[in-house]
Amino acid sequence: MSEISGCRSLSSLLLLGTIFLQFIPGFSDDGKNSTNPTSHAPSNSRNGSTLAFIPFGLVVVGLLSFFLFKLWQKKKREEQYARLLKLFEEDDELELELGLRD
Secondary structure, three states, X not given: OHHHHHHHHHHHHHHHHHHHHOOOXXXXXXXXXXXXXXXXXXXXXXXXXXXXXXXXXXXXXXXXXXXXXXXXXXXHHHHHHHXXXXXXXXXXXXXXXXXXXX
């Protein structure tokens, strides 16, 4: 169930990130900031490629963080399991020290 909510939050974060990029003056395609419309055409292809790499980078960072989180969860679970086994294993030396066993 948490994977579904994590996927939803990742997709909503990606959607909000792409919407936010439209409000940055350098990335919007409205042409209000440029004084010469003909000089805007060559940089348009560069901005298009930049816009293509930003969502790709966000997806890569999101996937990397997701896998690192899963790896951290697995490591934490293994540590807790080892601690549980250590708690319930019989320690003969401790029993002898406490005088519980001869």
